Amino acid sequence: MKVRYSYLPQQFAEVDDLFAELKAFVATGDFTLGAPLAEFEGRFAELIGASHAIGVGSGTDALKLPLKALGIGVGDEVITAANTFIATVGAIAETGARPVFVDVDDSFCLDVDQVEAAITERTKAIMPVHLTGEVADMPRLMALAERHDLAVVEDSCQAILGAIEGRNAGTWGAAGGFSLHPLKNLNIWGDGGVVVTSDDELAARLRLLRNHGLSGRDEVAIMGCNSRLDTLQAIVGNWLIGQTPEITQRRIQNAARYDERLGAIPGIRIPPRRPGVRRVFHLYMVFAEDRDGLMDHCLRQGVEAKIHYPIPLYQQEGLRPYGYQAGDFPISDRHAGEIISFPADQHLSEAELDCVVATVREFYGA
Numbered sequence: 204m205k206v207r208y209s210y211l212p213q214q215f216a217e218v219d220d221l222f223a224e225l226k227a228f229v230a231t232g233d234f235t236l237g238a239p240l241a242e243f244e245g246r247f248a249e250l251i252g253a254s255h256a257i258g259v260g261s262g263t264d265a266l267k268l269p270l271k272a273l274g275i276g277v278g279d280e281v282i283t284a285a286n287t288f289i290a291t292v293g294a295i296a297e298t299g300a301r302p303v304f305v306d307v308d309d310s311f312c313l314d315v316d317q318v319e320a321a322i323t324e325r326t327k328a329i330m331p332v333h334l335t336g337e338v339a340d341m342p343r344l345m346a347l348a349e350r351h352d353l354a355v356v357e358d359s360c361q362a363i364l365g366a367i368e369g370r371n372a373g374t375w376g377a378a379g380g381f382s383l384h385p386l387k388n389l390n391i392w393g394d395g396g397v398v399v400t401s402d403d404e405l406a407a408r409l410r411l412l413r414n415h416g417l418s419g420r421d422e423v424a425i426m427g428c429n430s431r432l433d434t435l436q437a438i439v440g441n442w443l444i445g446q447t448p449e450i451t452q453r454r455i456q457n458a459a460r461y462d463e464r465l466g467a468i469p470g471i472r473i474p475p476r477r478p479g480v481r482r483v484f485h486l487y488m489v490f491a492e493d494r495d496g497l498m499d500h501c502l503r504q505g506v507e508a509k510i511h512y513p514i515p516l517y518q519q520e521g522l523r524p525y526g527y528q529a530g531d532f533p534i535s536d537r538h539a540g541e542i543i544s545f546p547a548d549q550h551l552s553e554a555e556l557d558c559v560v561a562t563v564r565e566f567y568g569a
């Protein structure tokens with residue numbers, strides 16, 4: 204049996220009703236900031252439990268625009284995780300601010316104990332990343348941010364409906380950014396993102412920023428940019444958003460099955476499952492002995508495992524100007540050599556999940 208990683212062909216296999224909607228929409232010509240976008244924003248805000256949701260051009264912009272709306276730019280520092288997807292750091296850099304790294308812990312999120320030491324007089328904000336669909340320790344991070352008067356913008360791109368202490372990822376800080384990229388849990392047919400906030404003023408600024416700063420047809424209130432979520436893509440979002448709780452539940456169930464079965468194999472270590480966290484398994488990631496050997500074995504057997512990510516971000520060539528060096532963040536370094544991700548999406552059968560487990564068991568001769 205082969206187990207594929209990408210489920211996109213399955214997710215969008217039956218879309219005749221969606222095509223009919225898109226066809227009817229095209230006849231309206233309501234392409235920019237149209238009615239279906241407002242509907243999607245309303246439904247997204249309700250799903251996450253925030254007062255406002257603002258559709259933007261990408262997940263990256265959903266991180267960059269709130270930083271800009273909070274006045275962060277050249278000369279400022281923003282603290283984030285040393286190991287994340289490049290977009291987190293790209294969003295910070297695009298504002299003109301400098302990204303400052305803090306190592307992660309085995310939850311794959313930033314180690315809150317190390318944040319204080321990274322704060323300088325230039326620090327303006329913290330951007331925790333809820334990597335893999337884990338949720339960073341937000342209660343402690345918010346307390347620390349308040350003590351130091353720092354803004355918090357959450358990178359929730361991998362963590363839609365993730366929660367800690369019953370409160371959703373993206374609703375702890377001043378704002379949370381989500382991605383609708385095809386590889387994310389709630390996915391559209393191209394790029395898109397959403398910012399959530401419960402601050403009315405911040406929401407109003409974000410609506411201006413994403414639309415050239417235009418307060419009306421002919422009035423420019425502030426300098427903005429063009430980063431609107433396409434109304435066409437919002438229709439795809441509306442088609443899928445109702446399934447998000449079920450998609451999340453299926454991923455959580457699949458992960459529980461893996462935890463139980465993979466956790467019994469010597470050679471595999473399941474990351475700590477902190478109580479009070481609802482992790483949504485955008486990625487199902489574990490630590491493996493002889494990871495490269497296991498990876499080769501899986502691929503040879505037709506199990507499409509992946510590594511997220513093989514090079515710790517802070518060590519990437521493109522980030523060299525920030526002056527970090529190999530060894531600066533030892534946990535991120537260790538992870539790069541130990542982690543492996545297995546498919547855990549909502550379209551997998553139990554037989555496929557068990558095939559993954561059997562393939563891993565076979566490698567370790569257990």
Ligand SMILES: *Cc1c(COP(=O)(O)O)cnc(C)c1O
Nearest residue numbers: 261262263288290291360382384
């Ligand atoms: C996907 C992702 C983003 C940004 O997403 P885009 O929509 O591709 O711009 C940001 N941060 C993390 C952690 C992501 O996984």
